[in-house]
Amino acid sequence: MLGPSERQLPKRRRRMASVGSGLPEDILSFEILVLLPVKCLVRLQLVCKLWRATITSTHFAHRHLERSRSKFSFLLMPRRDNEDYSYGIKGVSIFSFEPEQLPTKIAPFLMHKGLRMPMFTLPLHCDGLILIPCLFGRIFVCNPATREFVQLPPGSGHISLQCRVAFGFDPSSGKYKVARHFFRSCSETIDAAGKSTVVEHDAGHEVLTLGGDDQESLSWRATVDPPYPIIARTPACLPGFFYWSALHSLTGHGDDKVRSHVILRFNLRDETFTVHPNPPCRGFRSTYDMLCEIGGKLGYIYSNSQRDAEIWLAEDDGKDLAWSLRCRICLPVPRQIRLHCCPSADQDKVFLSVDTSHLFKCNLRDGTLEEIVDMARKMKYADHEGKLFTSGELLVSHYMLRCVESLLRISPSENEQLACTS
Structure with a gap:
């Protein structure tokens, strides 16, 4: 998959577009169709095989993304904090949002029968894709514009429920990647003198690639282990780099414990860690x-x-x-x-x-x-029937994301089928 900064219009014969447009194919596709919103493009796939092949191509998706970057919007993902999440919830709702305007539900995702979603933490966004990290190590990725919703395969075993994930774009490979940390083992004991805590850990780190066409896509691959144990806090994700917080040292014990942390910068190009101060x-x-x-x-x-x-x-x-x-x-x-x-x-x-x-x-x-x-008392949501409601006194986390529309795939292309559902 080519990255946004590496795309070039391929050399091709200027075939005439189908359905009697009278326009060369490359002009129709990359000067006209690329301007349309995703919802229209999903429907236009049904016009003919040529249009479907064009619209679902990686090259077209990136050209469309370039045009969409300046048209970002804001999304809200409310989460009930006082529900019983031990059995999961039926779905997650995503609302469009403009400050001081009515949020409108745009993508009510309902889980497939038998699929349950545990309580999710802070969602992450990159180029139209939203990653939803959940307790118990389960991870979901969705594209609100195309309604594609994918549960990622489970990663390596983790002894804690409180793991976090990173998600972003790797300019060196032109691919979108997810990273997660985990502990194979971890223990804290008091030293012989009874004055300090000894921490022993065996920490790991792995990466998964989205939307590729090879065997590496949607499968976890181990990287080098982090030099210090990563803590369960949401990382910062920038193009080419993930920034994790990690435990550097722990002294004392009980109420006298003193922790120091460092920042681990993970380079997506060579998949190495470097250590930096807070x-x-x-x-x-x-x-x-x-x-x-x-x-x-x-x-x-x-x-x-x-x-x-x-x-x-x-x-x-x-x-x-x-x-x-x-x-x-x-x-x-x-x-x-x-x-x-x-x-x-x-x-x-x-x-x-x-x-x-x-x-x-x-x-x-x-x-x-x-x-x-x-957001709790004055912001009104609209349900499927258009009825307005507020979260009021309910304990709700209103997660806000800046998002762009895109046609980017989550699953490998051979399994990809865009579907526009209400």
């Missing part, structure tokens, strides 16, 4: 902190109290990370758990979600906040 604001990754992508750079959201936060950005020269403080923020509502960050159309502004409930837009130049919506 930003100077904190030597360990607190439950209240978060790694994220901000304006194409690695970001770190540091929150030392319920009312204060800082945003740090890293310059990555390929060898080292140089951290700098971008802004300080005074939160108008108290933070209980953490802040989530979502890019906006403005490079100098990001959306900040406090506990996935209160949404603000943050000016990175001075840290000022503009309130967007109280």
Whole structure:
């Protein structure tokens, strides 16, 4: 699969397009059809075999993606936090969202009979594909535009329910990849003197490729083991690199335990790890902190109290990370758990979600906040029948993603069939 920066229009005979258009095939396909939304293109596959072959080709999907990048939208994935997830839920709903406008349900995915989805954590997006990581190590990937929904095969054995995954684009191979960490074994014991904790671990790491045409697609492949045990926190995913938080050292025991963390940068090109320090604001990754992508750079959201936060950005020269403080923020509502960050159309502004409930837009130049919506009480969803409802007092996590429309496949091409369903 070619990457977005490597695509070239193939040399071909300028055959006349079918259905009496009178236009050369390459003009019709790559100058006209490529401008249409995915929903129309899915239906146009039925016109003739030539159009279907063109629309379902990898080359056309990437040309269409190039045109779609400037037309991004925002999606919401609400998750009930107080349901019994031990037996899974029947599906996941995805809503389109524009600030201060009514969210409209666009892709109500219903699980196949017998397929159950455990409680999911923070979803990840890349070029129109959404990865949904769940407890018990189960991982789902969907394309809201084409309605393709795939459960990835299980990875290597993991002794903990709290594993995390990474998802992004590898420019060196032109492929989309998923990575996961796991523990073969892990134990903490007190040393003979009774003064310190000894941590023994056997950690692993593996990668899976999406949408390829070879045997490697949709199968896990082991990489080198991480130099330090990766902790169960959502990584930051940038083109070509995944950034994990890992436990560097642990001293003391009981209430006197002191942890220090580092950042592991995983290079998708050569599949190696390098070790980098946390930003100077904190030597360990607190439950209240978060790694994220901000304006194409690695970001770190540091929150030392319920009312204060800082945003740090890293310059990555390929060898080292140089951290700098971008802004300080005074939160108008108290933070209980953490802040989530979502890019906006403005490079100098990001959306900040406090506990996935209160949404603000943050000016990175001075840290000022503009309130967007109280997602729990003032944001109205629409169900299948058009009835409006709010989550109200229910414990709901409103996960927000910036997304683009795409025709990218999840499954290998020979098994791919696009289906447009309501």
